[in-house]
Amino acid sequence: MLQTARSYLGYHEGAGNQNRFSAAMGRPAESWCADFVAAVAAESGNAGRYPDTASCSVARDWFERRGRLSLYPAIGAQVLFGTPEGPYGPGGEHTGLVLAYTSDSITVVAGNTNNDGSANGDGVYRRTYQRRSRYVNSYGYPDFPEGLVTADPAWRGRAGVRYFGHQADESDLPAPLIPRQVVIDGRPYGPGAVGDHITTLGRMLVAAGCSHYTEGPGPVWGPADTESFRQYQLSIGDTGADADGIPGPRQLHRLEADYGDQI
Template identity: 65%
Template sequence: MISTAKKYVGYKEGSGNSNRFSSAMGRPAEEWCADFTSAVAAESGNGSLFPNTASCGVAKSWFQSRGRLSVYPAVGAQVFYGDSSSKYGPGGSHTEIVYAYDSTYIYTVGGNTNDNGSSTGDGVYRRKVSRHSAWTDSYGYPAYPEGITCADPSWKGRAGVTYFGQEANESDIRQGGGSVPAPGGGSAVVIDGKSYGPGSTGKHITELGQLLVAAGCGRYKEGPGPVWSSADTESMRAYQLKIGDTGSADGIPGPKQLAKLRADYGKLHTYAIKSGDTLSGLAVKFKTTVTALMKANPQIKDAGLIHIGDVITLP
């Protein structure tokens, strides 16, 4: 589905909205964003998994009636745009196909659109859109035989679902159907006599989180802390993707991954607070700034309040 959509990037419509996608679906020249999705679905062999309609509102309702509409993105989903001020209603103004997402944006391919911010579409483009905008309304989840990779926490544990709440792309699509466990949902692993994964606790979990923050992969709103959480899973997965281990990016560390993380971001990148230390003094000592130290250590809420013995990450 996604590869078929991408091959049309650069296509431009003719005069009066004439385009190959509406024609392929047996419809006249018209606003064709939904026609693009329907035509791509048909061409890629996924026609029965998407609504055959020129209306974004009808397409949204089609997914909703099947219990497959979400406010969270998914790889290969049909995204619907439009807020309550739109004359077509929420989700009724425009539609595109999602090929990736992260914590802030969705990455899409769409027809009858543009990449210059204009309200007038003229072709097929790749776009980067805020996933938290009021204009980004909802997502239809096609029932792909290989399953779906999504950010909807309520879909965790469903047959054929891979849950990645923060980011995912085409490399995360599982091959074959069946039940796919959520990242981190399996058993914890033991490395060097210490447990990592769901149910694990200890100082080593905090230290792992600090290393992940140092690696630029922290996904923590609070912490890191000594109890394994979903944020640890998301952070570890971000690191696995960063180093190219896409085939094992399940958010649970492997021995080689942990060894590399320690080697690259170990002792030289952390510091244990001593008596008399201040963040401003440490910023000077390590040639950085208080702001950078605070960003690398989200567990520090007050720049004037640090504790002896705490281990901080150095940016």
Template identity: 55%
Template sequence: MSVAQKVLDTARGEVGYQEGFSGGHWDNSQKYSPAVPGLEWSDEQPWCSTFVSWVFQEAGASDIAPVTASCYEGVSWFEDRGRFSEYPAVGAVVYFGSGGGTHVGIVTSYTDDTIYTVEGNTNDSGSAEGDGVYRKARPRKSSYVYGYGYPAYPEGIVTADPEWKGRDGVVFFGREASEDDIPAGGSRPSTPSGTNRQVVIDGLSYGPGAKGDHITALGRMLVAAGCSTYKEGPGPVWTSADTESMRKYQTKIGDGGTDADGIPGTLQLARLKRDFGRAA
């Protein structure tokens, strides 16, 4: 297994963990600070950066990412090594807010419009008070996204940064990439996984190139599920918005990896129809 894969698996394995609750509110006490040498003092402090440090430690990769409770220090650590970018990468450490000092997470995949992450000390309600570890889908072009630190993964890194294209150990996927594109055993994929894949379910095609009223119906169900990335439509011709909306739905129901590539599976489609078929 690649180091990047270990990092992503470790991060996802913590989804659902919540910090302590006392006196009627979340109190920032958590298991990560005491487990990271040098960061024991940070218990009961904001812990998003400590969580990232813990993930890399547990994956056996603490030498390729900063060990710090400070988002600002994390940004500086990557900048000092010439490994900071405004473009996402699979397994990158993404920093948010002014100067990157507000919040931090780990990128699991990205599309042209969205970054998918695992983040500690956050929530799914949109409030400022974090309470646990969550999967998040964030607008890639949001001003809240400050930039990305690129760990020096020994197998290489998959990035959208055109200035990194052609560098040794770099795979360039400008529009979308996921952990399926991480190099393994020296192999370098030539096209993003899932991007050009079609499936046939109950005699109907889904995926790039697919057309028909059933594609419009799928889009309407995704809108009803709260997973729309459509700027217009949906319509009868499969577009990247269908892929991104489907990926958002797959992530929402807890699927990941090849099961969250934006192309519906039989069980996923059946669940979508069961819960939101009236919208079609």
């Protein structure tokens, strides 16, 4: 996620807020800081872990409803800027992604911003802010299957959480989970799996509204199968390691029961 976000450092918008991130999300040219986060999430295989919205206020509410909004930074968190008395309300003015934090500051990569302090954003920049500024409202925590690095003491001891109270950066993140192959009912699923049952699985995922296919489902398991199944896992309320894009027996059997007769 963060590697993809950093790859756009130096990108500049066109005239009238024309930018690739809003376009990638199917939205018009607009203020695009939240579109940047959503588009990077989709490109990096993290759709569903961040809200698909152009509104910072909606993004804040999205995390809050899921119990994943904090006053403390975390690596990869979606930071939400804006004071309660501001024109867009708490956390409704601007957003970006946390690359690092110390006891006093956060380092962020964000779209529709600048490096001169003006209110007119024009590109993707790395910025540093004071952690305790009233402008820094809150942080939305993505549900990474490999876990989370956070400064929030209330999250200390949770499964998959690494607590770094004073400072952390990307080097402190746990290694990403490597998708593995599983066998369910005698058939393989996951990277390297081949067979007509993979095509059938893909068609059920399309019927479930969880398609990430740019072409129709096929018999060879590919990244689109992983992303589509992960979207299905999220849609039925699974999170963390249970939403890694690889079927479990319970998940597969539920998909078959609900959508097997629709293909």
